[in-house]
Amino acid sequence: MDCTCYDNSELRCSTSKSLSNGLLVVKNLMGKNFKTLDFKFDSTKFDLTADYFSSLTTLIDDSHTSHISITFRYHNFELFHSHTAAFRSLFDNIKYQNRIRTRLTIELHALKAKSILFDSNSFDELHVDELSIYADSLSSPFEMIFNQTNITHLNIEGAIVQHDPELIKTFTGKIKAFKITRMIDTVNSDEFPPFPVESYVIEAHKLRKLEALTFENYTQLNGINIIQPDVSITPQLLTGLEKLTKLNAMSFDAERIADGALKHVKQIKTLAFGPYLKMIDGESLQSLKLLQQLDVRYVQFPTLQGNSSCLLADYINKRRMLGLTVYLPQENPDCDCILIFLNNMIDDGSQLKQCFETTNDRCLFSSCPFIADYFQRQQQEPEQQQPIPTKPDTKKINEPYDEDTDTYLSSIDNTPFVVDLDVPPLLNDTYFEEHITTTTTELTTTTLKTNSFVIINDDKNEKIQITTSNPNDFDFPVYFTTSVERRLEPKHQRYTLVISWIPFAIIAACLFLLLIVSMIGYVIYYKHRTASFKLVPTTPII
Numbered sequence: 001m002d003c004t005c006y007d008n009s010e011l012r013c014s015t016s017k018s019l020s021n022g023l024l025v026v027k028n029l030m031g032k033n034f035k036t037l038d039f040k041f042d043s044t045k046f047d048l049t050a051d052y053f054s055s056l057t058t059l060i061d062d063s064h065t066s067h068i069s070i071t072f073r074y075h076n077f078e079l080f081h082s083h084t085a086a087f088r089s090l091f092d093n094i095k096y097q098n099r100i101r102t103r104l105t106i107e108l109h110a111l112k113a114k115s116i117l118f119d120s121n122s123f124d125e126l127h128v129d130e131l132s133i134y135a136d137s138l139s140s141p142f143e144m145i146f147n148q149t150n151i152t153h154l155n156i157e158g159a160i161v162q163h164d165p166e167l168i169k170t171f172t173g174k175i176k177a178f179k180i181t182r183m184i185d186t187v188n189s190d191e192f193p194p195f196p197v198e199s200y201v202i203e204a205h206k207l208r209k210l211e212a213l214t215f216e217n218y219t220q221l222n223g224i225n226i227i228q229p230d231v232s233i234t235p236q237l238l239t240g241l242e243k244l245t246k247l248n249a250m251s252f253d254a255e256r257i258a259d260g261a262l263k264h265v266k267q268i269k270t271l272a273f274g275p276y277l278k279m280i281d282g283e284s285l286q287s288l289k290l291l292q293q294l295d296v297r298y299v300q301f302p303t304l305q306g307n308s309s310c311l312l313a314d315y316i317n318k319r320r321m322l323g324l325t326v327y328l329p330q331e332n333p334d335c336d337c338i339l340i341f342l343n344n345m346i347d348d349g350s351q352l353k354q355c356f357e358t359t360n361d362r363c364l365f366s367s368c369p370f371i372a373d374y375f376q377r378q379q380q381e382p383e384q385q386q387p388i389p390t391k392p393d394t395k396k397i398n399e400p401y402d403e404d405t406d407t408y409l410s411s412i413d414n415t416p417f418v419v420d421l422d423v424p425p426l427l428n429d430t431y432f433e434e435h436i437t438t439t440t441t442e443l444t445t446t447t448l449k450t451n452s453f454v455i456i457n458d459d460k461n462e463k464i465q466i467t468t469s470n471p472n473d474f475d476f477p478v479y480f481t482t483s484v485e486r487r488l489e490p491k492h493q494r495y496t497l498v499i500s501w502i503p504f505a506i507i508a509a510c511l512f513l514l515l516i517v518s519m520i521g522y523v524i525y526y527k528h529r530t531a532s533f534k535l536v537p538t539t540p541i542i
Contacts, residue, residue: 143163218244
């Protein structure tokens with residue numbers, strides 16, 4: 001087994017043999033404590049017996065860390081067999097330490113179908129905050145594999161997960177939030193059965209048909225993500241969703257949101273759009289009266305067709321006054337006028353200053369009326385006072401590991417936890433990166449540190465956070481995506497009183513009108529006087 005250490009906190013190993021044959025190398029690392037363990041195995045057969053990973057517990061740092069991440073990658077195998085309690089001892093030494101957050105990722109790359117076998121209670125007595133499994137199939141029913149587990153977030157991607165209603169009677173697993181991701185033509189209750197979980201999110205890729213009424217009796221279905229469907233989002237596609245009273249989160253990564261489509265999801269509180277969006281119906285947006293959060297981080301505003309960008313910006317501008325929280329794109333390389341307008345509400349005006357000279361004329365004559373009016377005012381009021389900074393919301397919406405996570409985990413009930421618009425995680429050698437975030441209340445200083453990059457924002461009164469997948473109170477994902485976001489919240493703004501040209505225009509118009517009236521009066525008077533004059537008749541000279 002070849003192993004590499006990084007900063008004495010991360011260990012990555014790869015081998016062409018099973019883990020048990022490589023333990024001698026691992027034992028040489030005893031005494032070292034790691035926060036991240038990543039193992040890659042390449043073999044034809046893997047047989048995981050009970051307590052298979054017990055020796056790894058000695059490598060885990062359980063004293064000076066806030067999180068532990070373990071990843072197992074199995075490649076090019078013909079048989080993967082996990083026996084009962086194979087993963088039981090992984091986090092035994094820290095499972096009762098609430099301050100440490102745990103993450104387990106299992107990637108299975110089989111050479112042929114039906115080569116993955118999980119025995120009953122494979123994850124017996126496993127306590128973990130997040131468990132992610134990427135596979136093409138799971139041979140056993142959900143209730144059999146995850147019985148007697150305690151999992152906060154369970155994510156299964158790619159596999160058809162079986163459901164056995166008969167096993168629910170004996171199922172004692174506790175799973176707070178479950179997300180299942182599949183590439184599928186038709187979404188219905190047969191493909192996504194009612195698993196025994198507290199919160200349930202369906203993510204469908206390449207969807208063609210949604211049979212919403214089949215989910216009418218689901219009490220735990222909180223979110224649906226429709227990613228790159230082969231059809232437009234039409235009222236016919238979403239018909240029936242209005243009857244799902246527990247549904248409170250939707251995400252669409254589609255080219256077109258047709259007229260009236262969103263009227264079928266008036267009950268949702270969280271909505272997200274993806275980068276494939278090109279057209280959207282403004283009337284549908286206006287029907288979302290209960291919406292609390294809108295995520296447009298991935299929307300490509302310059303590529304929106306027609307007046308879609310104008311409608312979206314107008315909706316954001318009006319609804320933020322009513323309490324709507326908006327997640328905006330971090331970057332604006334094209335100096336899009338609408339993004340400048342939206343971002344100027346929350347930053348110090350740096351984007352406006354940076355883009356003003358290059359986009360001034362284009363923005364002054366924008367086809368969006370309120371955008372053109374905004375830039376006209378900016379041109380006439382060069383020294384306009386910027387909005388007075390307000391204290392940022394210190395609610396940890398996208399920090400997977402912090403002191404407030406206990407509250408966050410305890411309030412996960414009946415809340416959707418994934419509105420993930422990124423491309424599904426690829427089964428490759430991408431490694432989990434740790435994130436260290438510090439936040440103050442008066443002037444926010446956020447430092448994001450990973451093995452590959454560092455982002456520092458210490459001069460702006462805003463929140464910049466790293467997300468990965470699961471919200472609290474309709475917040476956005478914490479665990480399954482990695483992106484930088486900006487949060488636009490309603491706040492009161494004060495501006496200096498500036499003399500406008502409008503009063504002068506009104507006075508000039510009145511003077512002009514008075515001149516016209518005077519001229520008309522003179523013409524009437526002149527004609528009246530001419531009509532009153534009569535010539536004296538003349539007589540011929542005698």
